[in-house]
Amino acid sequence: MWIQNFGINDKGYGLLKFVLLFDIMLLYSFRVISGDMEYRHPVFSTDTPDNVTHYKGERATLQCSIRYLGTKEVIWKKQNEPHVLTVGKFVFVDDPSYAIDHVSHRQEWNLIIVKVKPRHAGVYECQVSTKEDLRRLIQLNVIDKPAPKKDGIAISGKEFVDKGDPIIITCNATGENRPPDDIDWFKDGTKLKPDAVRNIYIEKYSLVHTKTLHSTLEIENSDMSDSGNYVCRSSDLLITSKNIMVLNAETKPGKRGGFQSGTGSSADSSQTRPSSTAVPQLQISVDAYYCNLFLTFIIVYVISNLIH
Numbered sequence: 020m021w022i023q024n025f026g027i028n029d030k031g032y033g034l035l036k037f038v039l040l041f042d043i044m045l046l047y048s049f050r051v052i053s054g055d056m057e058y059r060h061p062v063f064s065t066d067t068p069d070n071v072t073h074y075k076g077e078r079a080t081l082q083c084s085i086r087y088l089g090t091k092e093v094i095w096k097k098q099n100e101p102h103v104l105t106v107g108k109f110v111f112v113d114d115p116s117y118a119i120d121h122v123s124h125r126q127e128w129n130l131i132i133v134k135v136k137p138r139h140a141g142v143y144e145c146q147v148s149t150k151e152d153l154r155r156l157i158q159l160n161v162i163d164k165p166a167p168k169k170d171g172i173a174i175s176g177k178e179f180v181d182k183g184d185p186i187i188i189t190c191n192a193t194g195e196n197r198p199p200d201d202i203d204w205f206k207d208g209t210k211l212k213p214d215a216v217r218n219i220y221i222e223k224y225s226l227v228h229t230k231t232l233h234s235t236l237e238i239e240n241s242d243m244s245d246s247g248n249y250v251c252r253s254s255d256l257l258i259t260s261k262n263i264m265v266l267n268a269e270t271k272p273g274k275r276g277g278f279q280s281g282t283g284s285s286a287d288s289s290q291t292r293p294s295s296t297a298v299p300q301l302q303i304s305v306d307a308y309y310c311n312l313f314l315t316f317i318i319v320y321v322i323s324n325l326i327h
């Protein structure tokens with residue numbers, strides 16, 4: 020027997036046979052697991068809203084994101100109505116309001132309702148073909164009046180900033196017929212100008228279709244003296260303000276533990292985890308299996324030599 024050339028006696032050979040049989044069973048079970056992993060059932064993303072509200076005349080988007088769709092189709096229908104609205108990218112209903120927006124990189128099959136009307140309100144079902152039980156319900160509410168006019172001014176930014184961190188304030192000014200021509204920034208009554216030495220930046224851009232002029236004030240490296248009242252005033256003389264306080268913190272709470280950003284990113288990554296790590300994990304277990312096989316061989320070899 021070739022194996023005896025390695026110095027393994029009959030007892031050791033018996034043991035080796037048993038261990039090899041056990042290992043073959045182990046390898047077989049890995050095969051079964053890996054075979055199982057190749058097929059995945061479609062999964063809905065629950066990150067997209069399931070209850071949306073629109074004013075009459077707005078464009079409504081009902082989002083539906085599905086991973087592992089495979090060759091199946093996404094079907095939209097309205098609950099309690101017998102006919103389907105869409106199958107895949109095709110609209111099957113005689114209503115020009117409906118359209119499908121397929122965002123392939125996000126695996127989204129979104130139902131669009133242009134110029135939504137009160138009769139469109141209701142519960143919609145995003146279904147996977149051939150899987151009656153696989154559906155996600157999205158409620159659409161329609162407010163029976165046009166969206167209120169949004170002319171005005173809005174300011175946003177962090178109220179408390181750690182010393183050395185940037186102060187970033189944005190201001191949006193919307194005109195009645197067109198964007199305002201300009202926005203001015205003031206701090207405690209004094210007009211601010213861009214300043215490369217103090218790292219003060221002021222950016223502006225206007226969007227004609229929303230009639231809005233956007234401006235961002237950024238003070239890159241905040242100092243204690245940057246605390247104060249910041250005013251944003253549009254050339255239409257709309258005005259708003261925000262108080263900002265710079266904190267001289269030895270330890271920055273945001274950077275101490277980072278719970279907030281930690282939980283946020285883990286929620287994001289959990290969505291992609293199964294697909295991205297399933298294969299490497301399997302490879303690691305198969306590697307572990309071969310390692311195990313090699314080690315058992317060595318152990319049997321050593322034991323049989325001891326029995327010798």
Ligand SMILES: *[C@@H]1O[C@H](CO)[C@@H](O)[C@H](O)[C@H]1NC(C)=O
Pocket residue numbers: 070071072158160
């Ligand atoms: C959906 O949103 C509307 C308006 O915000 C609310 O009245 C309704 O209760 C919500 N429905 C569900 C099921 O959460």
Ligand SMILES: *[C@@H]1O[C@H](CO)[C@@H](O)[C@H](O)[C@H]1NC(C)=O
Pocket residue numbers: 173174175189190191233
């Ligand atoms: C200003 O407009 C931008 C872009 O639409 C938006 O991201 C931001 O939240 C708006 N800021 C305020 C204060 O409304």
